[in-house]
Amino acid sequence: MRTQSRRRPRTALVAAAAGTLLAPLLSGCWTGAGGAGSGGDSINVLMVNNPQMVELQKLTKAHFTAQTGIKVNFTVLPENDVRDKISQDFANQAGQYDVATLSNYEIPIYARNGWLHEMDSYVADDSGYDEKDVLAPMRQSLTGDDGKLYGQPFYGESSFLMYRKDVLQAKGLKMPEHPTWQQVADIAAKVDGAESGMKGICLRGLPGWGELMAPLTTVVNTFGGTWFDKDWKARLDSPEFEKAVKFYVDLVREHGESGAPQAGFAECLNNMTQGKTAMWYDATSAAGSLEADKSPVAGKIGYAPAPVERTESSGWLYTWAWGMQKASRNSDKAWEFVSWASSKEYEELVGEESGWSNVPAGKRASTYENPDYAKEASAFQEMTREAIESARPNDPGVQPRPAPGIQFVGIPEFTDLGTKVSQEISAAIAGRQSVDAALKKSQQLAEEIAEEYEGR
Template structure:
């Protein structure tokens, strides 16, 4: 099957990425935005004389933990000042694409993903990390889970990013509520079974809805989970020749199912709900089920969580495929024009290390560890005990995900919840506006996808040989 990746021009990529207004396939998070520094003044040398590094990152919970731990640990040990800029995802993607495409050098390190790496590296925007990995035996590249590492390689096979955490997707549910209501979660649920359970669980407790699903517009908000539904319903964004299939019967059926499910048994205001809103709804007892990123389990099972110990976890629901979980990682990339590459690598090798995971465990608890990237994490008895409810399901979901073959037909480019072409971010975000409007009752699914077909075809034409 084809797995071709096309670099595209810098201007085309930036145009596509900057209209991707929201959300990723990953854990959405906290409310902080704007800049912050760890370890010293943004304009001064560090006390230890170790230099400085500027890091721009998404404001997910795992990154916010990193920000609180950096000064007293990394900076104290290395003398390297870390100047953090922490932004919501829609803003951070825009800022990174603009700075890296121009090679402006404002940021040395940025949180990117397995979506951006192929064409960022092909356009010369990312530093090749192979030599750093080879010279840093303590980092232990062999410990990185293969599916995660493979997604962070360029077309030349070299590493251009290192994962901070990795994830797939699964179904989370209130096991205690299911038991009280006499509901049984199948070992490998289908979407039809999930819909039936959502109907039965809806209202089983006062104010509790059956399921939470992202409805917020954005290629990585509503279309992160929805594209996995499309895949398992037999649909695809493009056929193997890059001809768009957005208004095909299978794509329409999957989207209609998703919209009907969330409008009938989902959270209030679903058209504006993303990862953070669903996390809050699940934590606060507002929903009985939630289909989303495996990384969410760390927050649900963290010390102090109202639902700690009350959750159950099942594989991503299916229909026509054997599995449907996505594969995603938030990772650290170094700008090629950076003059602080050595300091940047020191920061990355610490933030993505086993040592850092152990620090998080000591300071914040094992459930808060940014996992999903190292085999040693899943072999650690302490982690296994703290994450007993979800670690096996997470590891299985990550290792079984197949970005080259996520559906029932050949694909022209890799990707499960996205298509690895530069145009996808902007195109899918535009299409998502119609899907969110359908969830809000402002248009129909068919109208939204008919409009989306033309946008997708234009993106497909740009990628044809």
């Protein structure tokens, strides 16, 4: 049942979307390194707690601050938390944070709302940055409706399948060059329990539009489903969407990791690193951590393209990028940090300090031409680049779409919709309700959004 009978103007939609993003935050207080705001020779950076970001935090003082005199105050939070905090600060233009990690989902929307500082003027004056070296899909995904750049990528990624070569070999199994999801499910069943405490596969079950819904939506796409058809009709009750979700839920319940409803990227990375799962479908950026010098599974991992059913490819396109708040009082110094953190120079620093497999790659053509990187990241670097360059954000499925996005729908309301739907599906993974019940509720949620867009 639809709860609204008339369409609101576009400005109201944006305000409503911002309101839904901010609602969880209004009842509590947030504290972090940002303090009372930046100024002088200090900037505040709010970022996600992914391994590459934590490495950046460790290297900043001894290198960036030592070179420029600019102190960087970091606030580092888990993915769901950081998204909420960024949306609060940027939507209100509070100016507490000069720079934040934003994705190619948020940046076009934030730019449209006037929350971001354009970067073209800085790029034009920064001869050492080499913007043309940034891979075209990354540049395009961080460009606003006005054709201006509003973000610079820290790293880029697609998605692929990671698997233990030694475990499959011991079982007499071979991973197909281009696996289907059914083939992956069959292998998961055969390697489940191959070693003590090892499950067949890790798939995200943690609620969040950028957690569970990211890999699951790529499965929906290749199974022939879509969130909305070209006329903005909600399609979560379609046979294709239902088949994809049931497949995913059944696979993770039967052969997936322990505690799946609480497992996101970080938990699956830990499970794969510690030998608790034989396979993992997730972000290509995970490979650097798996192949790091101290990783127990370095050299044991094989990589295959994102599994498919009805499409030729199914990998997502994603970048954690730097966005500069329009209200920042220190935008020049903020750009200095962004320029350094996304530069060739920084990649070389990581390669020297932590090993080339840890480089935040997926954003620059020169990375893949670097012999040091190619040597150390040989197991995954070419497949990562191919996955990024073959991603199709405007045409990811079998039918036309009304908005861009592979693992998301590029509208402001998706953060709230995707998170609510993910909560329903995570409950199905936990066994608290059926997939049919989860999708019935989810379809109603999607219909409320569809009504706002129908006829456009």
